[in-house]
Structure formats: C-alpha cells, structure tokens
Amino acid sequence: MSTARVLFHPLTFIEERDGITVGRADIESYALLPEDGVALLRRLADGATAEEAAVWYERTFGESVDMADFLDTLRDLGFVREAGEAVAEPPKLRFQTVGRIVFSRPAWVVHLALLAAAAVVMVRHAELRPHAHNVFFTSSLIAVQVGVALFQSPAVLWHEWFHLLAARRLGLASRMSLGRRFYYVVVETQLDALRSVPPRRRYLPMLSGMLADLLLFSVLVLLAAGDLSGGLSWPGRLALAVAYTVLLRLAWQFYVFLRTDLYYVITTALGCTDPHAATRAYLRERFRRLPRVGPSDWRTGDWAPRDRAVAPWFALITVGGVTAMLVTVSLWTAPLIWQFAHHVGSGLAGGGTGDPHFWDSIGSLLLLSLEIVVLPLYAGRNRKRTAAPPVPAPSS
Template identity: 65%
Template sequence: MPTTRLEFHPLTYVEERDGVTVGRVDGTSYAQLPADGVALLKRLADGMSPSEAAAWYSVSFGEAVDIDDFVDAMRDLGFVRTDGEDVAQAPAVRFQALGRAAFSAPAWAAYSLLLVAAAVAMAVRPELRPHAANVFFLPSLIAVQFALALCQSPAILWHEWFHWLAARRLGLSSRLRIGRRYYYLVVETELDALLGVPPRRRYLPMLSGLFADLFLFAGLVLVAAAALPAWPGGLALAIAYTVLLRMAWQFYIFLRTDLYYVLTTALGCTNLHEVSRAYLRHRFRRLPWVRPSDWATDQWTPRDRRMAPTFALIMVGGVLAMIATVVLWTGPLIVEFLTRVITAMSHGTSGGRGFWDSVGSLLFVAIELVVLPLLAGRAGRRRAAASTPA
C-alpha cells in the first residue's frame, strides 16, 4: 500500500441528488462519486498518504477500501498530478460582461417586447402566421432551396451563440466548434464546464438556444411585416418556418436534444438515455430482433434505474412529437413541394423554365437525400475497415 503523499490538481465539488460531481478546475475531466468516495478523495487531496487514508476510511465507514484501485481511478480521471505536470488552473473567460448583458433585466424586457410585437403582428395579419406555403417565396424552387440552405448556418450559429453567451455569463469556459453529423457540418457548443456549477445554474445555458430560436422567429416575423410583399419579407417568413421546425426538433427527447439535458438535470440523473434503452431492451428481450440488454449490470446509478421506466415513456412521447411535427408541419411542406414540381413538369414544356427548374430542384433533393448519404456511408465503411486489425 503506497505511503507517499499524492499531489492533486485543484478540484471542484458539486452536490447532486445521487452523489457529488467532482471535476478539475480547468473543466477537462469530471466524475460523479458517492459521499464516501468524495470523503476519501478529500483526505488524499488534503495530504493524507494512501495508507493513512485507507485506515481512516476503515475506521470512519466500518469497511475496507481497495485504495490502490481508487487511486488508479483518480489517476485515470486526471485528478492526480504527474511528475512535472503544471497545476491545473481555471481558464480565463472573456466576454463575461457580454454574457451578463445578453441576459440582463433590460435584455429580457427587450426580448419580451419583441415577442409581444410579433404575436400582435400575426394576430392582425394572417399572412404572417406559419404556413408551409411561406417557404416557397419565389417562383423558382431551386432558388428557394439554395436561399434557405445558405441561411441555415447563420440561424444555427445564432442558436449556439446564445448557449455560448449563457455559459460565459457564469464565468465558464465554453467553446464553439464545427463538427459533423453524418454528412452535415454543424456548429456545436461545448458546455462540459456546466458540471462544475450547481444544477439550478445549468438551466439557462441549456435553454438559451431554444430562447434564441424563439427570438429569431419573432424578429423574422417583424421583418416580414415591414417588407412584404417584396421578396425579403417572403424570405424572412420562409426562414421563420424552418426555425419553427428546429424548435420542434428540441422536443425529440430520444435524440438527446437540449431539452433532454434539461430533463435529466431536473430529475437528478446522469445517463437516462442509455439506461432507458437498456431497460426497454430488457422488457422486450423475448422479441427476436431485440439485442441483449445490460440492464442487470451495476453500471447505472440507483436514481437512473428508478427513473428508467418513466423516462422510457417520455422517449415514446418524443417519438409522438416527431410524428406530430411531420404530419402538421413537414408533411404539408413536402406536399406543397411535390405539387409544384408535378404541376411544372406536367403542364410546362420540356424546354421551359419551369420544367428545368423542377428538374434541378429534384436533383438538388436527390443529392442531399441519396448521393451524400451513400458517399458518407461508403467513407464510414472505409474508415471502419482501416481501423480494424488484420
């Protein structure tokens, strides 16, 4: 048993319902430990040698502890300083004042006025209300597709920027990065540092992206109110419709959206998605196509296991929300698109502008929904084959 004292990086301790989240102050590593594990870790961090800490634990809790295994786990988490390693320090956080201003009382008052003005405008002018036909603000389908494609990235960046600002407001290090989901380039905000603050302070950074979408929708409605019937007003309404679709997507809890993390935080859970999937596979294990479940293992926290049956129903609710979105919003959009394509191709001449515009529009859809997925799948199989040992 080691008798040499260990050097630890500065750590943060945040009380959770089922334990304590311990993390490095630089936000690079976190773990949730039970109360006795936290007490043991604090003794080691305060200067006890592993042998002394093990003896203290035995007296305090009436049972022995595998101190070597515990110390190895702390090393794997990066909590223990290695020889020559610099002491971890909380990163410097810039733009904290900007984050505070974005969520200050005057800012919330301005946001409220924006929402009220948009609601009044939609009540007075029915053409400003969301409708699938709003997307087709130009006669050319392919022009509509390119315009919306170009506008989606700034709209998504706006969503993520509000996440970033809300984290900066708390003095947390957050970072915007460009990633890829399947074959789409996406902007994502790293919010791991939220684990270093109490759960009640995590909600605004998690929900701020949804608020940003709501404010953007309201602003676009007001732009359309001022610009219609000119094409900038039509473009504003078209983008507003796609913003609503992204807001609806947040309710697809089973996809681990922003609202999923809000819910798990409110329930005091850590990995509800995986534990609920394991629970469902366990319940339907007799079906031939259900793969074996690891529900019987002890890798899940007690609270996660207790909440799994309830969360499984919430996941089903997310699927129903997705179906409702398809039926009410996405479905009419598809029907409107196909109606315009079929009309142009059947009633126009083969050399007419409408005919070739529809052909180009269908080609654009085919590339996005067929060609790019096939190329992405082939690239993924090549990477998997390259990483498989011979």
Template identity: 55%
Template sequence: MTAVEFHPLTFVDEPDGVVVGRSDTQSYAVLPDDGAALLRRLASGMTLEEAAQWYHTEFGESVDMTDFLDTLRELGFVREGTDDPARLPPLRLPPLRLRRLGAWAFSPAAWAGYAALVTACLVMLVTHPGVRPHTDNVFFSPSLVVVQVSLALAQVPAVSWHEFFHVLAGRRLGVPTRLSMSRRLYFLVVETDLDGLYGVPRRKRYVPFLAGMLADVLLFSALTLLAGSGPSWAAGPALAVAYTILFRLVWQFYLFLRTDLYYVFTTLLGCSALHDATSAYLRTKLSRLPGVRPPDLDESAWSPRERLMAPWFALVTVCGVGFLLATAALAVVPLLWGFATRLGPQLAHGTAGGAGFWDAIVSLALFFTDFALLVVVSRREAARRGTHSRSKETTP
C-alpha cells in the same frame, strides 16, 4: 509522509453520489459519498497516510490508497510529477473568454429587451395575419432552386446563433463551453460541448440548456417583425426562415432524441444517463422479438434512480415517436405537397428551353441527391455499427 497535488476540482452533490471533475479538461466521474469525502481531504493537503487514517476513523473501514490514487490519475485529477509537489510550477488557468459578454446577455436588462422583442412579435402576429406561420411562406420565390439553396444556406447562421447562446450561458458561469463541428448523417452541424455543466449545481444548469431555444424564439421574433415592418423584398425570405425555426423549436420536444429539453428533463429527475438506461430497458423487454439484440449491459449497470425512471421514460419515448409522426403529418407532408404542386406543372407544361422547366429539373435533382446521400450514409453507418458490434463479440 506523501502528499499529492491535484488540479482544481469541482464537487457537486447528486442524488446518486458526488460528481467530481475538472472543468478545464471536462473530465467528470460520479463518486460515492465516502470516496468524494476522501478526495476532498487529499485535495486539501492531507498526506496519503493521514487520509487513510482519517477514512478508517470516519467509516470504520480500510481503503486501498494505491488503487484509489491510480483511479484518480486515470481521470486526470492528479498533477503529474507530484512525488515532490514543491518542484511543481504554479498552476495557471487560461482566462475564460466571453464571460463578460455572457453575463451581459443574461442580465436583467437583456431579459427586459428579450421580453419586449417577443411581445412586439406577438402583437405583430395578432394584427398582421399575413406574417403568421404557414407552409406557403416557405415558397417565397417562384424558383424552387432559389428556395432550396436559400433555406439550406440560412440554416448555418441560424443554427450557429442557437449554439452561440448555449456558449454564452455556460461562459457566464465560468464553464468553458465551446463550439465544434460534427456530422449528423451527411450534414455538417454545429454543436456545443456542455459537459462542463456537471461541475455546477443543478439549479444553475437550466438556463444554459434552454439558452438555445431562447435564441430561436428571439430569431423567430426578429424575422417576423422584419417581415411585417421591414422592406418588402425581405418579407418573403424572412418568413421562410422563420418557418424553419419553428421546426427546430418543435424538434426540442422529441425528448427521446436527447434534445435540449431532454437535458432539462433529466436534470430535474437527477439522472445523468437516462437515455442509455431506457434503451437498455427497452431492448431487454423486447429481446425476444426477432431482430432485437439484447443490450451489452444489464440493468444493474445503471444507478438506482435511472433504473426507477427508465420504465416511465420508455413511455415518454413511445409517446414521443407518436408526436414525431403527428408533426410530420401536419408540417412535413404539406411542405412536400407544396413542392410537388409547384414542380409538377413546370415539368408538365414547361418547354425544354424554358427557365421554369430547367428550374424544376435542377430542383428535382437536388431533392433526389439529398435522398440518395441519406440512404448511402445510413447504410454505411449501419454497416459500421454492425462491424463494431461483431468485433466486440469476438474479442476475448
């Protein structure tokens, strides 16, 4: 009789199967109901022979236990060296830090505090029109360089605050969420790894997904209150940063970009790869157009639920692009206009030795440097993707 030792596994029922995984390594797989049931028997201590007999009795079919076990080993579910489980050292998982802080951050007392802060912000917005979001709030200093550099530096702690709330919301559930640095185009960004949420029931995933937006609302509220009742020197920078936070909140509604709300949406629908399924669906429908490459996988590669929802999410994607263009026209264009109307007079009427003239020159140089880097990095990314796709096509 051969028994196999497994790492601690989570089993979560989903509409298209059972998500089985290891939270410590965040390795997850969707197994059919019968495969998950078989794995449960093995993890409970059944030998391979007993589990194979149970499967045959329960489902009326034979199972290749060797192939099944090889798959489980590839997923990292099997503890290595389990030919003799008695010789394995006891399994000890490292303690999860910040779990107590996460529990406190989402306790009833904390929610009451959050509600009080947001309510005070709403009262401030109603009673003090000067603190309401407006494009002019961004230009809190006559120096455009000061504005650009200050807002760029403020984004690092603001985004970290957003992601830190994701971490705390996951840690309170015992999920080893963690922060990491990555790159979007040429920007360094902070991201939270939330794959561990696949190991908890769907109803418990919503707060971790929405925690970042909660953090943004709290920060916006605190900055608004600071501008309205704090020292006068802090009002301008506070309102400028608060305005950028609104951009980040609006960004979350671009579901087709896989934002926080996208994961809330797909969790409600019971899908795990709706974006990829929709992309394949759209490319299949548009493959007759010039320049549109058909998808590498056909629609049969996705679950029945994702194939059902892909046409509807394609409509959401089209509407989302329209919403992005509309918000750009209402928010980004006024910002660029405000920048131009402040930059132009300094260049036209300033003197070569004046502070305003050189502030405008440096500000313009920063703007075009950002734009040039954007173009260069975008082309490199496109070239890299093109090289990768060609190598896949030529691989035997």
C-alpha cells in the same frame, strides 16, 4: 504505502442525487463519487498522507480501502498534481462580459418585448403566421432551395452561440466545434463544464439555444411585418421562409429520444446520468420475447440507481417525444412536402421544354436527389472504406 502528502489541482464538488460530482474544470474531467469516496478525497486534500487517510477511512466506515487503486483513479482523472507540476490556473475566457449582457435583466426585457411584438403582429396579420407556403418565397424552386439552405448555417450558429454565451456568463470554458453527422457539417457546443456548477444553474445554458431560436423567429417575423405596407416583397417573403425552418428546428428539440437540448434539461431535473441508455435497456428487457429485439443488459448493467428507478417512467417521456415528432411531421413537414410536390408537378405538366418552370422543376429535383440519394450513398461508401480493415501486404 507512501507517507508523502498527495497534492491536488483545484477541484469542484457538486452534490447530485446519486452522489457527488468531483471535477477539474480546466480540463473538463469529472467523476460521480459516493459520499465515502468524496470524504476520503477531502481527507487527502486536507493534508493527510495516504497511510493516514486509509487508517481514518477504516476507522470511520468500518472497512478497508485499496488506497493504491484509489490514487491511480484520481491520477487517471487528472486530479492529482504531481511533484513539480504547477497548480492549474482558471482558463482565460472571452465573451464572458458579452454573456452577462445578453442574459442581464435589461436584456430579458428586450427579449420578452421581441417575443410579444412578434405574437401581436401574427395575431393581427394572418399572412405572417407560420405556414408551409411561406417557404416558397419565389416561383423558382431552385432559388427556394438555395436561399433557405444558405441561411441554415448562420441560424444554427446563432443557436449554438447562445449556448456558449450562457455558459461563459457563469465562467465556464464552453467551446464550439465543427462536427459531422452523416454527411452534414454541424456546429456543436461542448457544455461538459456545466457539471462543475449546481444543477439549478445548468438550465439556462441548456435552454438558451431554444431562446435564440425564438428570438430569431421573432425578428424575422417583425422584419416581414415591416414589409407589409406595400405587400410582401421577396426580402419579406424570404424572412418568413427562414422563420418557418427555424420553427421546425425548434420543434425538433422536443424529440427527447434524440438527446436534444430538452433531453438534458429533463435529465438534470430528474437527477439522472444517462436515462436514455437505461431506458433502452429496460425496454429491450420488457420486450425481449419479440423478434428482432436485441439483447438487454438491464439486469446486469452498472446503471446509476436514479437511472434504474426512472427508466420505466422515462419510457413515457420517450413516447411523448415520438408523439411530438409525429405531430410536427403531420402539421408542418408533410404540408411542406406536399407544397413542393405540387410546385414540381405543376412545372413538369406545364408548357413543356419551352417553359422555364419545367427546367426549374428538373433542376430542383436534381438538387433534391443530390441531397437525399447521391450524398448519402457517397457518405455510406466513404464510411465503409474508412471502417474496412487494412489489406495486409503480401509476404516476400
């Protein structure tokens, strides 16, 4: 066993319910270690050689340790600083000052004032309250679909921007990236660096996206309120249309079974690691006798103790998320679909091919079919083509 000292990059140690999260924030590498493993790591970091640390561990905990395997794990995590390797420097962060301003006490006064003002005008003016008919800000269905769609990406970017700023405020190297879910391009914020701060400091970065949605909704309602004096013009109606879609996206965060922002808030509050996967395994185990229920690794899986203990109760939270989805669909989404169908039906049954509303309805249906039929089929074929194994070349 080597008698040389083991060098380490700067590490963070955060106490969790099932152990201690040790991490290297600059490369976002983290591991949940038991207390004896952390004690051994700290012994090495304090200057003990591998041989001295192994002797100390056996004397302290009454059992031997495979030091070579332990060090290999630490190297794989990027914790060990090899000979000649420079000490990792904290990443240079942009927008940290902006984050501190956005979530400062004066800013919170502004945030709350906007929310309160929007609530007041909605109480006073029924036409400003969320309703499915707000989405149809013009008689042209094509204009409605295109107009609402154009504002979705900026609204999502605003949501993710608040996630990034809340994490940057803490000095964490959060970042935004483009991804794809099925055939949709999505913006995602990587918040792995939250594992380097105590759990109580993780809530604001997790919830800040919902705050952004509430603020955007409030601003749009207030813009529409400023247009009430002479009757709502199309900009005011467009603001209410976008506000309705923002509200739908905010409601989506309550579908915790889809691992939304609230899922990670609940996971942090419960001190869990992956309750979603543990709960799925638990439910498959409970209902394994039912047809078409897949095999479960509940009994054999290496679940974190806290995840295993919480799984039966997290199943109820999952049911709550499904209930929230059903309520949203019933109260907000279904009326929107009904309104769209009514407009299309009226256009098709109107003045025939000489009526502009007839052709507007036809074009709207074509746009809808492009989104829910053509693009999914194309994405599915493209995914199968990507996943298919390469055809071997014929041998000569």
